[in-house]
Amino acid sequence: MEATALDLGLRGAVAGLFLMMVVVTLGRVRPLDTIKWLSVAMAASGALYAIVTAPFVPKATVWWIMPVLGANPVLVWLWARASFDDDFVVRRWHGALWLAVVGVWFSVIFKWTTWPIFAKAGVRSMSILAIILALSAAVQTIRTWKTDLVAGRRRLRLAVLILALLIVVMLSVPDLTSISADSVGISGSLATSAGLLAIAALAGWALFHPPPAIPAVVAMAAAPASETAERAAPIRAADGGRDATASLLLRRLDILMTVERVYRQEGLTIGALAAKLDLPEYRLRQAINEGLGYRNFNAFLNRYRIDEAKAALSDPSQRDVAVLTIAMDAGFQSIGPFNRAFKAEIGLTPTEFRRDALARSAAIALENDEKLQNRPIPLKIG
Template sequence: MEATALDLGLRGAVAGLFLMIMVVTLGRVRPLDTIKWLGVAMAASGALYAIVTAPFVPKATVWWIMPVLGANPVLVWLWARASFDDDFVVRRWHGVLWLAVVSVWFSVIYTWTTWPMFAKAGVRSMSILAIILSLSAAVQTVRTWKTDLVAGRRRLRLAVLILSLLIVVLLSVPELNSISAKSFGMSGSLATAVGLLAIAALAGWGLFHPPPAIPAVAAMAATTASENADRAAPIKAADGGRDATASLLLRRLDNLMTVERVYRQEGLTIGGLAAKLDLPEYRLRQAINEGLGYRNFNAFLNRYRIDEAKAALSDPGQRDVAVLTIAMDAGFQSIGPFNRAFKAESGLTPTEFRRDALARSAAIALENDEKFRNRPIPLKIG
């Protein structure tokens, strides 16, 4: 009875935390982007899961709600993609996948007594899918971790994601291997309650106590001033304001990118760029993110690479140069990432951009030629 009381108490705390997250997000957080909507959906499903899987809850309630909760791995996967990939967009097929998982779980529940073999196969397939989605989200986290410039997202969301994926896997693996939480000296219900409370606590911490944001321009200027008082110089601020004081670090960074064109270097990482500037990596992350407004290091590099590619594609003298050659000269390692980044920035493929740019150049040249031929010829008297 003591374990049951503890279990119920933990689940009440979990439901309360998740409901508070939902209320605060919907009532105070603006704008409500994809990440926040997915967070609300996950909070709602977490609260429901904590309630319907508690001891003494009528089984009829579980049968009706569990198919929806069974699709939680899809929500976790979408949330991870949206949180760690700034270019990710929710598509229709993502909704179709969620509905398909819900449908399979309904089929499992309603065929459990009539076709038990079919139902067990359905449970096993959904467990495998949950593990695949969890591993995919984990790979996404690791793959984009080093290029992430948002300090709070690197520190907190990674922890929340890892713990969420751990719970998903722990709930899925037992279905595949018949592992019981009792093997570890605790009931499965209590173990689930503890895991859910840890997730809810981390999610609440991330929402109510975000890390303080210190403008990088001011922070770098203050640090530089303490090291060398005469190193700071006035340049244009990242937010468009003029006559703002920025650090020598930002000026040196701008010189590296625009004059030395280090973005052309193959495999350039933020660690390598920090080494060129002879400063800690975290300071460079802060400067690029908070001072220049970039959330991802690759997006920062691609700005310069795409600008160079646009200039080359617009040059009539390079009309016969292959697009792949231009892309690799600008620093891209293959044509696929170049095409995606170029279209995301300009709305056109490189080939379409070149066609339009060369057509405009030809039209301007023709217009100038017409003006030259039609200009009045001055008369010579004498």
């Protein structure tokens, strides 16, 4: 009874924290982007799961709710991708995957007594899918960790993700093996509630902990790369020394990027760039994130690379130069990432941009020729 009372207490705390996150997010956080909606869905499902799987809850309630909760690994995967990959976009097939998982779980429940072999196969397949999605999210999180410039997100991503994936694996592995929490002397329900409480506490801290103050130089985020140095100089605030140091660092960084064009260097990392500036890596991350508004190091580099590519694609003298050559000269290592980054930034493919730019250049040249031809010839007297 003591373990059951502790279990119920933990589940009550979990449900309260998750529901508070839902209310605060829907009531105060704006705009409600993809990450926020996924966070709301995960928090609501976490609260619901903590309640319906508690001891003494009628099993008839669980039968109708568990198929929806069984699709939580898909939500965890989508949330991790959206939270830690700035280029990730939710597609229609992601929703179709969620619906498919819910449908399989409903089939498992309704066929459990009439077709147990099918039901067991369905449970095993869903457990394997949950583990695959968990590993995929973990790999993506680790792969993008080094390029992440947001200090808070770098600190929390591994802790939150590891605990979330731990819950997924804890709920899936027992379906594939004979190993369970009960087999090692731990109450499975109590272990689940403790894990859920750890996730709820970390998620709540991430949501309610105030972000660090952004210095005045964040106003430079909207400026083109070529204007960064010009706008950095006049920025001053109450603690002028700190802002002066930040402005000087941004000017040095801008010279490296616009004059020396180090972004062309193949495989350039933030560590290598920090070494060129003789700075600790965390200082450079902070400067690029808080001073220029970039959340990802690759996005920062691509801004300069795409500017150079735009100039080359607009140059009539380079009309015969291959797009791949222009991309690699600008620092991209292959055509695929260049095309994706270019279209995300400009809204056109490089080929479409070149066609429009050259057409505009030709039209301007023709207009200038017509003006020259129609210009009156001055008469010489005497």
